[in-house]
Amino acid sequence: MSAKVIACDVGYGFVKAVSDTGSRVVFPSLVAPDRGDSLGVGDLFGRPPGHTVSLRPPGGGAESYLVGEAARASFLASGFLGAEKPAEMHDVLLLAACYLAGAGSEGHLPGQVPRLAVGLPLALYRPQRDALRERLSRLAAWASVDGGPERYFSFREVRVYPQGVGVVFAQDGLPGHGFAGIIDVGHLTVDYLLVDLEAGRPVPEASGSLEVGCHLLAKEVARAFREAAGEPLPHRLEGYVLRAAAEGRPVGYRGRELDLSRAYREAAAEVATAVSKQVLSAWADWAKFITLTLLAGGGALALGAELARSLPSARVVDDPTFANALGFLRMASR
Ligand SMILES: Nc1ncnc2c1ncn2[C@@H]1O[C@H](COP(=O)(O)OP(=O)(O)OP(=O)(O)O)[C@@H](O)[C@H]1O
Numbered sequence: 001m002s003a004k005v006i007a008c009d010v011g012y013g014f015v016k017a018v019s020d021t022g023s024r025v026v027f028p029s030l031v032a033p034d035r036g037d038s039l040g041v042g043d044l045f046g047r048p049p050g051h052t053v054s055l056r057p058p059g060g061g062a063e064s065y066l067v068g069e070a071a072r073a074s075f076l077a078s079g080f081l082g083a084e085k086p087a088e089m090h091d092v093l094l095l096a097a098c099y100l101a102g103a104g105s106e107g108h109l110p111g112q113v114p115r116l117a118v119g120l121p122l123a124l125y126r127p128q129r130d131a132l133r134e135r136l137s138r139l140a141a142w143a144s145v146d147g148g149p150e151r152y153f154s155f156r157e158v159r160v161y162p163q164g165v166g167v168v169f170a171q172d173g174l175p176g177h178g179f180a181g182i183i184d185v186g187h188l189t190v191d192y193l194l195v196d197l198e199a200g201r202p203v204p205e206a207s208g209s210l211e212v213g214c215h216l217l218a219k220e221v222a223r224a225f226r227e228a229a230g231e232p233l234p235h236r237l238e239g240y241v242l243r244a245a246a247e248g249r250p251v252g253y254r255g256r257e258l259d260l261s262r263a264y265r266e267a268a269a270e271v272a273t274a275v276s277k278q279v280l281s282a283w284a285d286w287a288k289f290i291t292l293t294l295l296a297g298g299g300a301l302a303l304g305a306e307l308a309r310s311l312p313s314a315r316v317v318d319d320p321t322f323a324n325a326l327g328f329l330r331m332a333s334r
């Protein structure tokens with residue numbers, strides 16, 4: 001059965017999508033042109049990680065891309081660098097996620113996907129939501145992922161929601177009285193909300209976005225690598241070295257063992273301190289009346305323990321990485 005409602009959180013670090021049929025998809029927000037299997041040995045090693053995506057506008061020619069892990073090894077890989085999300089890259093990631101989550105239709109007279117929900121950081125919500133909704137409403141393309149059959153994508157209704165608000169709707173009601181804090185810790189951004197539990201709505205003066213996130217961990221580990229190795233860390237090996245540092249393992253380099261786990265832990269503590277200071281300052285005197293702080297986003301897995309130390313009654317939500325997407329799905333299903 002084709003998905004009728006699909007919620008897609010195209011983050012600066014990872015794309016997360018969920019559908020009304022129960023599918024879940026997550027992959028890094030990376031895209032590269034697909035130049036084929038240059039060595040011709042790929043088949044010998046089973047299916048590689050990541051995806052190949054082919055997109056064809058109605059009546060046009062197809063373009064092929066590597067998406068997610070598959071793009072990481074390419075010199076031509078691009079991720080989102082600054083606050084801007086270039087439309088072409090955004091849409092390749094979005095359509096790949098929608099396909100993998102089971103949306104789209106095949107055949108000569110394909111139908112539209114009934115409903116798509118996407119998010120925007122709180123700070124960009126008002127200025128950009130209408131333009132994003134209009135652009136995605138006009139999007140139409142045939143897509144094939146990992147060599148599967150072509151499916152047509154066009155969205156009958158597009159809803160745009162603010163990040164962080166998704167986290168609230170992903171919970172089965174917020175307990176208690178007073179105020180609740182919500183923090184969505186992402187790759188490049190942190191969204192924070194203060195919810196007045198009696199009024200059942202956010203307090204705008206105490207909600208917003210910060211330009212800080214988990215990419216700073218990668219930056220610090222790369223700096224520590226440069227110091228320890230005396231050479232820069234090649235960009236495409238950043239993920240490998242970061243994972244080792246996060247898991248407390250050394251990496252072998254030119255016959256030496258480089259242990260960057262301390263640099264990682266120190267960076268995590270620093271980033272968590274920066275986040276909690278800025279959020280507490282925005283929450284001002286409300287902070288003392290907060291009975292619950294919910295931590296979400298993939299960053300809650302990296303920084304949750306550190307953040308919980310300095311924020312009032314904090315806990316990491318179930319499924320923090322998918323919290324926004326699951327909340328968008330609930331909101332869009334109404
Ligand atoms: N299992 C994990 N353990 C530790 N850290 C993790 C884990 N999963 C994700 N992260 C961290 O979370 C970050 C990504 O989180 P998330 O997917 O919420 O970001 P995003 O939504 O792409 O970013 P943004 O909200 O800024 O657009 C990654 O940078 C990574 O460092």
Ligand SMILES: [Mg+2]
Nearest residue numbers: 011186187297
């Ligand atoms: Mg996010």
